[in-house]
Amino acid sequence: MSEKAFQDHYPDDLSHCYGCGRLNDEGLQIKSRWEGDESVALFEPRPYHTAIPGYVYGGLIASLVDCHGTGTASAAAYREAGRDMGTEPPLRFVTASLHVDYLKPTPMGVTLEIRGKVEEVKGRKVVVTETVSAGGQVCARCKVVAVQMPEGMAPKD
Amino acid sequence: MSEKAFQDHYPDDLSHCYGCGRLNDEGLQIKSRWEGDESVALFEPRPYHTAIPGYVYGGLIASLVDCHGTGTASAAAYREAGRDMGTEPPLRFVTASLHVDYLKPTPMGVTLEIRGKVEEVKGRKVVVTETVSAGGQVCARCKVVAVQMPEGMAPKD
Numbered sequence: 056m057s058e059k060a061f062q063d064h065y066p067d068d069l070s071h072c073y074g075c076g077r078l079n080d081e082g083l084q085i086k087s088r089w090e091g092d093e094s095v096a097l098f099e100p101r102p103y104h105t106a107i108p109g110y111v112y113g114g115l116i117a118s119l120v121d122c123h124g125t126g127t128a129s130a131a132a133y134r135e136a137g138r139d140m141g142t143e144p145p146l147r148f149v150t151a152s153l154h155v156d157y158l159k160p161t162p163m164g165v166t167l168e169i170r171g172k173v174e175e176v177k178g179r180k181v182v183v184t185e186t187v188s189a190g191g192q193v194c195a196r197c198k199v200v201a202v203q204m205p206e207g208m209a210p211k212d
Numbered sequence: 213m214s215e216k217a218f219q220d221h222y223p224d225d226l227s228h229c230y231g232c233g234r235l236n237d238e239g240l241q242i243k244s245r246w247e248g249d250e251s252v253a254l255f256e257p258r259p260y261h262t263a264i265p266g267y268v269y270g271g272l273i274a275s276l277v278d279c280h281g282t283g284t285a286s287a288a289a290y291r292e293a294g295r296d297m298g299t300e301p302p303l304r305f306v307t308a309s310l311h312v313d314y315l316k317p318t319p320m321g322v323t324l325e326i327r328g329k330v331e332e333v334k335g336r337k338v339v340v341t342e343t344v345s346a347g348g349q350v351c352a353r354c355k356v357v358a359v360q361m362p363e364g365m366a367p368k369d
Binding site for chain 2: 110118
């Protein structure tokens with residue numbers, strides 16, 4: 056997994072996201088990459104990302120799968136179009152819906168692996184299912200429905 | 213809304229949550245209260261809680277409804293049991309599943325109102341539906357299935 060992450064192909068004005076923007080110094084800076092047909096991101100929760108002491112905060116897990124989902128959607132749309140990521144015009148996705156099933160408490164102190172699978176690419180919509188694992192155990196299962204960013208949402212200079 | 217928030221009744225060892233723990237200095241410190249039969253929390257996103265510039269990060273919205281949902285579940289369980297919040301043993305809930313439909317982009321720069329409605333209290337499970345509004349416009353609809361914290365998850369001294 057040495058190649059550039061999906062999110063590092065986003066243009067500067069779309070790189071301020073708290074979850075995955077490389078230009079958001081306060082943010083989580085999630086990085087997703089292809090591993091065969093699946094997408095993978097690794098994340099080390101910070102000590103304050105706790106729920107009950109010893110376990111990872113569920114809202115953090117929702118944030119990880121949100122940005123890993125939209126990143127995977129973007130990469131899948133470029134792949135579908137036969138285009139290299141980062142080429143113009145950008146194919147940037149936002150989340151239409153997010154579902155997370157928390158299967159078991161996620162332990163702190165281990166690197167989390169977020170793994171995505173593209174279920175559907177149809178028009179402006181991409182459906183991604185994901186797992187979040189800690190030490191090889193799946194702790195959460197998720198589904199993100201991502202849609203291409205509406206024109207009206209583009210940042211204004 | 214001057215009375216003590218749901219989360220301020222949690223015992224100290226359950227008050228470290230990144231979303232709503234009063235003892236987590238880095239966290240969001242979400243505060244929820246009853247307003248009649250509905251629960252309400254207000255939250256002002258910080259400038260870095262951005263998605264696309266000008267709009268609120270969806271993972272933050274998921275975090276807000278997560279903790280507002282479990283807080284509402286706890287308050288509903290105490291109410292159902294005819295007990296005052298904060299009395300022992302604590303009725304603390306965790307999230308079994310979370311669903312968010314993002315209806316429209318949520319603008320930055322306004323206070324968000326998270327409003328919860330208890331749909332079901334059954335055994336150890338409470339179902340809460342929620343809306344997240346900005347300037348009176350509903351931007352997201354959510355459903356949280358909360359379950360009473362498993363014994364094995366309790367913090368160890």
